Amino acid sequence: MNQPGAEMQQTAFADDVFLALSNTTRRQILEQLSRGPATVSDLAAPFDMKLPSFVQHLSLLERCRLVTSRKQGRVRTYEIAPEPFKVAEDWLTERRRMWESRFDRFDAYVTQLKEKESGK
Secondary structure, three states: OOOOOHHHHHHHHHHHHHHHHOOOOHHHHHHOOOOOOOHHHHHHOOOOOOOOHHHHHHHHHOOOOOEEEEEEOOOEEEOOOOOOHHHHHHHHHHHHHHHHHHHHHHHHHHHHHHHHHHHH
16 A cells, blocks of 8 residues: 555655756766765865855755765765665656657557558
8 A cells, every 4th residue: 555655755855856956056066976075175166156155055965865975174075875866767767658658559549540541
């Protein structure tokens, strides 16, 4: 039996993942982190924005659980957390299956119509 609470929690988690991925800066940060852990200053270097604004992006990525951080002394290092990306991948895979199925049915219908026409 499906548990409505668990399903709603999963949907909220997917919303968080897609919210995080909806911004170019955050996607670029994730791209950097896909190459390995990095400090805040290393991550911020390529961006032309004030540090507090940049840190807001990191905070959102962490709240959405796409990255984790650890602090050693005064240096905070971030790394990617790959597991949550599966939520987005699963959602997209399900949509692709649904559309492929619809296109297959549409193709079969068009083929059937053509066969009927040619049989006249």
